[in-house]
Amino acid sequence: MSEPASTTAQLKTRIGRKFEELARKTELGLVTYFTAGDPSIEGTEAIVLRAAESGADVIELGIPFSDPVADGPTIQRASERALRAGTTLEKVLGLVATLRKKTEVPLVLFGYFNPILQRGLTDFARKASAAGADGVLVTDMTPEESSEYRSTMHANGLDTIFLAAPTSTDERLKRIADASSGFLYVISRTGVTGAKDSLPEELPAMVRRARKFTRLPIAVGFGISVAAQVTILGGIADAVVVGSSLVGEIQKARSVNEAADNAAARVRLLKDAAKHGVSRRG
Amino acid sequence: MKRVMTEKMPDGRGRFGAYGGRYVPETLMAPLEELERAYEEARADGKFQTQLDELLKNFAGRPTPLQFAPRLTEHLGGATIYLKREDLLHTGAHKINNCIGQGLLAVRMGKKRVIAETGAGQHGVATATVAARLGLECTVYMGTEDMARQRLNVFRMKLLGAEVVGVDSGSKTLKDAINEAMRDWVTNVRTTHYLLGSVLGAHPYPMMVRDFHRVIGKEARAQILEAEGRLPGWLFACVGGGSNAIGLFYEFLGDANVKMVGVEAGGRGGTLGEHAARLAAASGFAGARPGVLQGTHTYVLQNADGQIATTHSVSAGLDYPAVGPEHAWLAEQVRAEYTAVHDDEAVEALRTLARLEGIIPALESAHAVAEVIKRTPKMKQDEVIIVNLSGRGDKDMEILAKYV
Numbered sequence: 001m002s003e004p005a006s007t008t009a010q011l012k013t014r015i016g017r018k019f020e021e022l023a024r025k026t027e028l029g030l031v032t033y034f035t036a037g038d039p040s041i042e043g044t045e046a047i048v049l050r051a052a053e054s055g056a057d058v059i060e061l062g063i064p065f066s067d068p069v070a071d072g073p074t075i076q077r078a079s080e081r082a083l084r085a086g087t088t089l090e091k092v093l094g095l096v097a098t099l100r101k102k103t104e105v106p107l108v109l110f111g112y113f114n115p116i117l118q119r120g121l122t123d124f125a126r127k128a129s130a131a132g133a134d135g136v137l138v139t140d141m142t143p144e145e146s147s148e149y150r151s152t153m154h155a156n157g158l159d160t161i162f163l164a165a166p167t168s169t170d171e172r173l174k175r176i177a178d179a180s181s182g183f184l185y186v187i188s189r190t191g192v193t194g195a196k197d198s199l200p201e202e203l204p205a206m207v208r209r210a211r212k213f214t215r216l217p218i219a220v221g222f223g224i225s226v227a228a229q230v231t232i233l234g235g236i237a238d239a240v241v242v243g244s245s246l247v248g249e250i251q252k253a254r255s256v257n258e259a260a261d262n263a264a265a266r267v268r269l270l271k272d273a274a275k276h277g278v279s280r281r282g
Numbered sequence: 283m284k285r286v287m288t289e290k291m292p293d294g295r296g297r298f299g300a301y302g303g304r305y306v307p308e309t310l311m312a313p314l315e316e317l318e319r320a321y322e323e324a325r326a327d328g329k330f331q332t333q334l335d336e337l338l339k340n341f342a343g344r345p346t347p348l349q350f351a352p353r354l355t356e357h358l359g360g361a362t363i364y365l366k367r368e369d370l371l372h373t374g375a376h377k378i379n380n381c382i383g384q385g386l387l388a389v390r391m392g393k394k395r396v397i398a399e400t401g402a403g404q405h406g407v408a409t410a411t412v413a414a415r416l417g418l419e420c421t422v423y424m425g426t427e428d429m430a431r432q433r434l435n436v437f438r439m440k441l442l443g444a445e446v447v448g449v450d451s452g453s454k455t456l457k458d459a460i461n462e463a464m465r466d467w468v469t470n471v472r473t474t475h476y477l478l479g480s481v482l483g484a485h486p487y488p489m490m491v492r493d494f495h496r497v498i499g500k501e502a503r504a505q506i507l508e509a510e511g512r513l514p515g516w517l518f519a520c521v522g523g524g525s526n527a528i529g530l531f532y533e534f535l536g537d538a539n540v541k542m543v544g545v546e547a548g549g550r551g552g553t554l555g556e557h558a559a560r561l562a563a564a565s566g567f568a569g570a571r572p573g574v575l576q577g578t579h580t581y582v583l584q585n586a587d588g589q590i591a592t593t594h595s596v597s598a599g600l601d602y603p604a605v606g607p608e609h610a611w612l613a614e615q616v617r618a619e620y621t622a623v624h625d626d627e628a629v630e631a632l633r634t635l636a637r638l639e640g641i642i643p644a645l646e647s648a649h650a651v652a653e654v655i656k657r658t659p660k661m662k663q664d665e666v667i668i669v670n671l672s673g674r675g676d677k678d679m680e681i682l683a684k685y686v
Binding site for chain 2: 066113187
């Protein structure tokens with residue numbers, strides 16, 4: 001078993017600076033997910049810019065994959081739409097470069113390992129970094145398999161964000177925390193991505209358990225879609241991640257403008273809840 | 283062919299050389315660690331082994347015969363051909379060996395529910411059967427294309443009390459059924475055991491499923507020594523994920539003079555999308571490179587951008603874009619050879635075996651027979667070969683109706 005190194009690279013990307021700023025303001029961060037290329041690369045550009053203006057603190061850009069095993073129906077359909085629209089990793093990296101000319105919002109590339117592996121870890125990391133990405137989250141990358149992946153990303157100034165799950169043992173939480181930089185992503189429940197009505201009762205305990213192993217900011221995601229959930233999480237987490245409900249707005253919209261309007265409206269609501277909820281540090 | 287030492291394969295990280303490993307969402311990591319521990323404990327527990335042996339003997343019908351095929355041997359005029367009759371097992375294929383093993387393990391781990399994916403339906407039927415026998419709740423995921431072409435197995439699973447869930451995404455075949463089974467597992471992981479049906483997925487599955495099928499090769503080795511007084515020159519088996527092949531091959535890996543051929547689905551031809559041949563690039567089948575799919579690092583059919591390709595085979599059980607990581611390793615070591623035969627060659631082989639030996643093999647197994655038909659005439663008559671008849675063809679009658 002190759003253990004991750006006990007210290008991660010001391011990176012200071014836009015992600016770290018954003019979380020410092022949020023901590024100073026004692027404000028819950030809002031991380032939003034969009035699948036790149038859904039409905040088109042240009043469409044995603046417009047939607048992401050509006051989301052950033054409307055209060056998204058960090059943007060996760062999904063790299064579409066043919067076999068998204070960790071995703072529920074909403075994001076599966078988004079991946080299919082993006083791939084049908086001809087989205088490639090190259091185009092996603094191009095989108096990052098375009099966005100970076102227009103916004104300083106932290107950008108995390110979010111996806112599955114195979115497309116990155118086929119591109120080549122070093123080539124991917126160099127291009128992603130040059131385009132202006134700040135971090136990478138690979139759903140099916142585990143700390144155990146990550147030694148080369150992490151060193152390559154860190155060498156190129158990219159944060160590596162790993163997932164912690166309700167099933168993760170303390171031993172695993174330590175391993176995950178040690179491999180992570182930027183923030184730690186705590187999955188709220190066992191299951192795939194997708195909006196749910198309620199938060200699991202054991203979530204606060206799960207976040208407390210994760211905090212024993214890291215000083216990184218903790219973002220909670222999976223199943224979070226409405227302002228009331230965000231308000232509750234203010235006392236527990238440093239940020240919330242919202243994906244499927246925003247992607248759902250894109251699916252429902254009849255045009256890119258409508259998708260951007262509706263996503264932006266939802267982001268404003270969520271950010272409002274984040275600002276007015278109880279803050280963990282407040 | 284060279285001798286390879288396999289006792290330490292996979293290593294502690296579940297690696298067969300560069301292949302294998304664990305690439306799954308974090309939610310599944312602790313359960314995989316738990317499964318690995320439970321399996322290691324069960325393997326060392328005499329009581330577990332006794333239970334397993336009892337069910338393999340009295341429920342599944344082991345040992346299976348190693349049968350001389352006189353008319354096929356005479357017809358081809360080359361090597362002496364033996365058939366390992368896994369098709370005679372309860373439920374009609376080798377799949378039940380693994381299902382009994384993992385079913386007992388699920389009970390041991392206190393899981394009340396098992397889920398499975400299935401392509402041809404053989405693994406789904408075997409899982410539903412074992413679940414019924416052991417009193418477990420059972421859900422089987424199956425691509426809707428496969429449900430249409432293997433309808434009879436859908437009926438069987440339902441009769442056995444399993445819920446069959448149609449999967450309508452992607453190519454609507456085995457790969458998509460595995461995606462959906464993984465999504466179920468990640469959601470219900472605390473109560474559910476994922477009874478994966480081939481030597482695929484994250485560690486410990488490729489090792490554990492192999493071990494439950496090693497009985498095929500153990501029996502065959504003893505049986506051929508009894509029948510011929512010597513080891514065979516060649517072994518043939520079809521390779522989808524590769525469970526029946528590794529089950530036959532494994533006990534012979536240390537026998538340097540036993541050559542091994544894995545036969546993949548050549549479908550309609552060598553163009554990407556028209557076949558399911560991952561290790562047969564030398565035979566002109568394009569599109570496979572090392573990659574990561576559904577938990578493991580292995581040879582995967584994919585496009586230049588790392589998107590997984592659609593596949594085609596007349597045989598639903600071979601219609602899958604990745605191959606078991608141990609096969610990728612055996613191919614790289616040049617310990618086993620991998621090739622592919624086309625749909626029509628497999629169907630023709632099935633007819634030949636039916637008419638000459640009175641055995642209708644599954645379309646999957648017919649791929650191995652087709653390769654035997656190609657090669658055996660060129661072999662010396664004193665050569666001995668074994669072909670694994672991994673399943674019977676009853677399930678394929680609706681597909682075969684148009685060829686009769």
